[in-house]
Amino acid sequence: MMSKLAMFPYYFPEEIFLEIFCKLPVKSLGKCMCVSKAWNSLIKNPYFISSHVSHQSKLRRTNDNNLFFVMTGRHEVEYSLHSDGQEFRKYAQLEYMPFDNLHSIVGACNGLLCLMDFQFSFDSIFILCNPIIRKSITLPKPCLSSLPYKISVGFGFDSAQNDYKLLKITKKGVLDKYVEVELYSLKRNCWKILAPPKYDLYSDDFMVYVNETVHWIAYERVNNEGSYSCKLLILGFDMRDDVFKEIMLPERLRNLPHQSEIYVIPYDELSSIAVIELGSLHAECDIWVMKKYGAVETWTKMYSLGKLGTEPMPRVLGFRKNGDLMLRTYNNLRLVSRDPESHEIDYFGIQGRRTYVCNYTESLVLLDRVIDDAMAENRANYAGNANR
Secondary structure, three states, X not given: OHHHOOOOHXXXXXXXXXXXXXXXXXXXXXXXXXXXXXXXXXXXXXXXXXXXXXXXXXXXXXXXXXXXXXXXXXXXXXXXXXXXXXXXXXXEEOOOOOOOOOOEEEEEEXXXXXXXXXXXXXXXXXXXXXXXXXXXXXXXXXXXXXXXXXXXXXXXXXXXXXXXXXXXXXXXXXXXXXXXEEEEEOOOOEEEEEOOOOOEEOOOOOOEEEOOEEEEEEEEEEEEOOEEEEEEEEEEEEOOOOEEEEEOOOHHHOOOOOOOEEEEEEEHHHOEEEEEEEOHXXXXXXXXXXXXXXXXXXXXXXXXXXXXXXXXXXXXXEEOOOOOEEEEOOOOOEEEEEOOOOOOEEEEEXXXXXXXXXXXXXXXOOOOOOOOHHHHHHHHHHHHHHOO
């Protein structure tokens, strides 16, 4: 790759520029691209983009000032980045999003947002968007096209192949046998059909991406002498090997009563996962953490939380760098932070019906790609439909 790079001014070795540029934030790199054609060529090079992602990911694990992506709004949806400090200050307002109609966010990985839209047909429209560099691409339509009963989607990164992948699980009916699975590869820009897992997903909760694996709570129907019960577990999909895998829950959580609820969240401090057990009537919740990812024996109940005043138990969205919990209140849908030990609450003044929060790392991913003409066409179609 190095031999293909243009000659650099001032006779510095190319490796020096690579090392310096990898440490710079995206905004600074944007300015560097205007300095010379040589710098512009380097920063747009796929090898450098991957190196920059790797360096920024390592920096995020050691830096106290992480970023959160926040989507929220009462009437109009807003997108912003916030510094993970005590005051949760707004770092940047994101003005660029690829379409304006209602959609859902599948997840975020290395600066890419994966969006899913149902506006134009029953077929899902998937979009990968990097709002920092204002670039997006529309994915080709999946191979299997039909009216779904339920769709679950996972998004993540395969570091071995330097590839971003999207997993689509479509349930076409109430019975498990009507399940279709497709996997999209950004590197190949195509879908392939996979064999479905033997488990059914427990709910429509957001996927959780940790250790190059996407996770959901799933269940298996168990026949106990004619009477059926459901055994709960975590279903993972490994983006490196393109295979489903099982992660056992703590024994206490494998057979929950119907009045209880369970969902999974990331636990970034250990690059692992945590499970939220929500009690009956949403009065309290327990938080279980897998202290060593993949090791079932390391499940530990770390915290027990009660309600905030008279409200039902808030939704736990994730952990902050300082160990506090990010919550969305049940009634007024406010975004708050709660110390799980002292139970002290911080209010951020962020509120909205459609709230999505996740850790975010700025990146140059998609910078080396051409402008998405299909996306421009989709936005024009939407504008035309809205004006009718």
